[in-house]
Amino acid sequence: MKHEWDWSLADLSSIPKNGRKVFSCFSCGGGSTMGYKLAGYEMLGNVEIDPQMMALYKRNHKPRFPFQIPIQEFKAIPDDQLPAELFDLDILDGSPPCSVFSTAGKREKKWGKEHHFREGQAKQTLDDLFFDFLDVVEKLRPRVVVAENVRGMVVGLAKGYVALVKKRFEQLGYKAQLFLLNSATMGVPQKRERIFFIAHRRDLKLPKLSLQFQEQPVLYKEIRSGRGKPLDKNGTTFKRWVQRRPSDCSFGDITERVEGKESNFNTIIIHDERVPNTIASNSWFVRYDEPYFISATDIIRIQTFPRDYDFMGADVQYVCGMSVPPMMMKRIAKQIYQQWFAKLPI
Structure with missing residues (x-):
């Protein structure tokens, strides 16, 4: 019997589509994208600043609308120059770079300062990127927004930042919930804690979302390879x-x-x-x-990446470490569909 974490990109062709469309910001190699596809969603495209990550995204996901530009440039594109489909999104997904909120190191000293998120990229004030993402929410007006970040956002002084994010959602006409989730309870062989802002437009009058996962833990011995x-x-x-x-x-x-x-x-x-x-x-x-x-295969399995993902020579651990585990996002996306979209007309 094949385990759920042991899958391939070729398997996506046999998954029934649910008719809902998603666009991803800060997509990296497409961990979230694969999760949505596994849950039956259609991925329209992505925004990604890193040339290497965009190359990986194009190779493995073949997006219709890829934008290899900073989020600030994307939000400044005139509406009439963007695909019409982006103004009829079911989900706008995003994982704004989050290293300034990590509990590792002297994080507060990094706030409000420009940093190279990665060599070869322009300097950015990383704690502003979440609000750049919310500007895209204002521009595109998706039905639902899913934003992932590190657990450090709900620890210590960063809680004030979370309050500002929630206030901005309210100003935009969205009702937001905040979830702290551990991928180990979601069928992922990894203890990865992340927070998720999940918001819906108030005019949709949707019920409160409930996310409670109790999947059997997957131990290292079950995925261990050479x-x-x-x-x-x-x-x-x-x-x-x-x-x-x-x-x-x-x-x-x-x-x-x-x-x-x-x-x-x-x-x-x-x-x-x-x-x-x-x-x-x-x-x-x-x-x-x-x-x-x-092994590299261990890392791929721990992150629940597909076994046939083409890393194109990139460091496997870097790509996986910068991504949302696909199985984690699959669980979330399925619940969003069952609790919300199944009740809405397409």
Whole structure:
């Protein structure tokens, strides 16, 4: 029996379509896009600033309306120069870059300042991008908005930012709900906590959305594949691995104990009997029982990417770490359809 996380892009052709249309901003490699497709939605296109990510998106998803430009440029395009279909969206999806809200590092010192989100891109004030996205909401007036971000947005001082986002939704005529979800409860072999703003236009008079997921946890041993690279026995990571302890089972991060550093995303020990930790683009994932990194296939499965995704030579962990797990978005999108769209005329 094939597991749900073991799927291919070719499988999408056999999924019944529900007649609803989605457009994605900050799409990266298309993790959310694949989730919507798995749930039966039609993806019209995307906005993505990164040339490499857009190349991946085009290769794997073949969008009708791709826009490789900053979100600020997209929202400035005159309405009559945009496809008419974008003004009749069921869902506007977006994952505004969120590193300034991550609980790793001195995040508050980054707020309000320009940063390179990635080398080769223009500097942007990352904490403004969510409001740029909301400007697109105002422009396109979709029926529903789904915006994903890191858990850090609901921690500490960032809660004030969340209040501003909710207020902006209200000003635009949308009723927004905020959900903190863990992908481990959604059929994803990964403990990935993310928040989702899910909003609908008030004129639709839809009921409150309920999202409660209780899928059976998927342990690492269920998705484990061939070995990744061996650890360098003269390197720091091998020394960390040698000093692993049973107490590392909870979060798997042993950098602080070994080197006295504060770290949330560094050397992560993966155990067979546990759900793997969040796939982050800047972490090292090492097996507990042998001095090897986990394999690229492991990363693809942990992120629930399709086995035939064409990475075009890009770093697998980076692409996956920057994406929403498709199975996570599939669960959400299905509930949005069942609770909301199934009650609305197309």
